Amino acid sequence: MNPFVFEAPTRIEYGEGMAASAAEILKGLGASKILIVSDQGLVKSGVIAPILKCFQEDQSLSTSIFTDVPPDSDVTCVNKAAAQAAKDGCDGVLAIGGGSVLDAAKVVNIALTLGGDVLDYQGMNNLTNRLKPMVAIPTTAGTGSEVSAVAMVRDVAEGKKLLYGSRFLAPDVSILDPTLLVSLPAKLTAATGLDAVTHCIEAYSVEVTRSPLTDVLCLEGLRLLFQSLPQATKHGDDLEARSNTMIAATMAGIAFTNLGVGVVHALAHATGGQFGTHHGTTNSVFLPYGMQFNLEVVAPRYATMARYLKLTDDKNDEVAAQTLIARVKALSGEIGLPSRLRDLGVPALKQDQLENLASLANSDPAIMFNPKEASVQDIIGIYERAY
Amino acid sequence: MAIFTSTEQLNEVMERLWNKIKADPEMSRQLLKSKLTVRFYYREPEGRLTLDCSDGKEMKIFTGENNVKPVVEMFMKSDVAHEFWLGKVNVPVAILSGKIVSKGPVQSALSLLPVVKPAYAMYPEIFEAAREKKAG
Structure with a gap:
């Protein structure tokens, strides 16, 4: 077995209505002036109102509210939120939202705790001190940001x-409250759910960081997603389906933060960076093509997943692996996700633009963990097949 | 016990290696294309090497303190650097576990990993020469 490192520092509190305990949890972490980070969509849908009410009712806490995180969080919004938090003397952060909000809040917390320009803190493992207490309340089931060590x-x-x-x-604590997902539109449920599917499959395929601890998370996470994502997409008020997808996404988050991902994420990051496409949707388009590319080196892993999901009992790894790829495509179609990159509004690229995008993907950290070496030409091939 | 016995020996090995890389047309071409400035901080023993490709014309190599502003900074034990150049470091694992710490757009530095792979074959001879010099 490879040497491995496994870390899961976030305490997870799950339960219907559990979001109401955010104020108590933050107090328990020693915070009293809380920066609450969210987005306009959640303000308008009324999702965050009951949570804010709990803070307003607690006289021992004060809040500074920032709800302008865009769908694809950026440095400008992070700097704005960090300046507001510093001005208001915040000593704790509560993030309520999808991956974009949670990631933005993490980076805001860097600036709030350490000061200076957030661009200076880019990189891996260069933070040497604990940040201010942070609680995450995900309102999508997909990114795993509520437990991941990256943003x-x-x-x-x-x-x-x-x-x-x-x-x-x-985050110090992640509150998984499935009632917050009930009003999530089907399109976003599907896209974020497929992001979690991608985490399970890509992370399970990584060889260098693999361990039995992460295997279990990927396999069981994928089983829960295959079982419940269609139902959660079609019937958003099914709390059991919502719970399953939420817990599965968190399991996948713990897995990938310890394992890494691969070429699908590298391509989704590059494409999203260039064209602003939704991360989960972009992953869903690239996933079958990325799997097909990796097949020759990870067929036994895909086959194990296919058998674990009871998709097949075929003893031939290649055949079983193809069953998984076909099922991923079918799931994506069943929940209404596009199957082509062109459907995401990505323009046709000229050769030099294609090479530039593939170079970006080829230097994305995710690519380091891909089980098969991918050249710029290989990446162009995957992109063109997905287009 | 650390592989390198002194900062002087560490700097000498790394400087020689990077000069060999500079003399290799293909590796230097690709490094210059990146226009990247990377500084490596080594510890146990301490050492510092800066690679400046910012003008895209000439690779500049500095050991020790200097005023060049790096885009990416990499921090590691000198032993990790030695193992890396022997091709024995699993970089993803080293980064995840914190054995290699990066500051700045790590993507840019990672893109150079495949570029410098041919230098793995150059390293043992350079290292052995420095060790023999010390022993002699």
Whole structure:
């Protein structure tokens, strides 16, 4: 077995209505002036109102509310939120939202705790101190950001995603409250769910960081997603289906933060950075093509997944692996996700643009973990097949 | 016990290696294309090497303190650097576990990993020469 490192520093509190305990949890972590980070969509849908009410009713806490995180969080919004938090003397952070909000809040917490320019803290493991207490309340089931030790925000000027990675970025507590997902539109449920599917499959395929601890998370996470994602998409008020997808996404988050991902994420980061496409949807388009590319080296892993999911009992790894790829495509179609990159509004690229995008993907940290070496030409091939 | 016995020996080995890389047309072409400036901080023993490709014309190599502003900074034990150049470091694992710490756009530095792979074959001879010199 490979040597491995496994870390899961975030305490997870799950339960219907559990979001109401955020104020108590933050107090328990020693915070009293809380920066609450969210987005306008959640303000308008009324999702965050009951949570805010709990804070307003607690006289021992004060809040500073920032609800302007865009769908694809960027450096500008992070700087704005960090300046507001510093001005208001915040000593704790509560993030309520999808991956974009949670990632933005993590980077805001870097600036709030350490000061200076957030661009200076990019990189892997270069944070040496604990940050201010942070609680995450995910309102989507997909990114795993509520437990991951990484955050990505977009640098619009440079047209790329900035990576922050450190064990200190993982939130102290993550509150999984499935009632918050009930009003999530089907399209977003599907896209974020397929992001979690991608985490399970890509992470399970990584060889160098694999361990039995992560195997279990990927396999069981994928089983829960295959079982419940169609139902959660079609019947958003099914709390059991919502719970399953939420817990599965968190399991996948713990897995990939210890394992890494691969070429599908590298392509989704590059494409998202250039064209602003939704991360989960972009992953869903690239996933079958990325799997097909990796097949020759990971067929036994895909086959194990296919058998675990009871998709097949075929003893031939190649045949069983193809069953998984076909099932991924079918799931994506069943929940209404596009199957082609062109359907995401990505323009046809000229050769030099294609090479530039493939070079970006080829230098994305995710590519390091891909089980099969991928050249720029290989990446162009996957992109063209997905287009 | 650390592989390198002194900062002087560490700097000498790394400087020689990077000069060999500079003399290799293909590796230097690709490094210059990146226009990247990377500084490596080594510890146990301490050492510092800066690679400046920012003008895209000439690779500049500095050991020790200097005023060049790096885009990416990499921090590691000198032993990890030695193992890396022997091709024995699993970089993803080293980064995840914190054995290699990166500051700045790590993507840019990672893109150079495949570029410098041919230098793995150059390293043992350079290292052995420095060790024999010390012993002699």
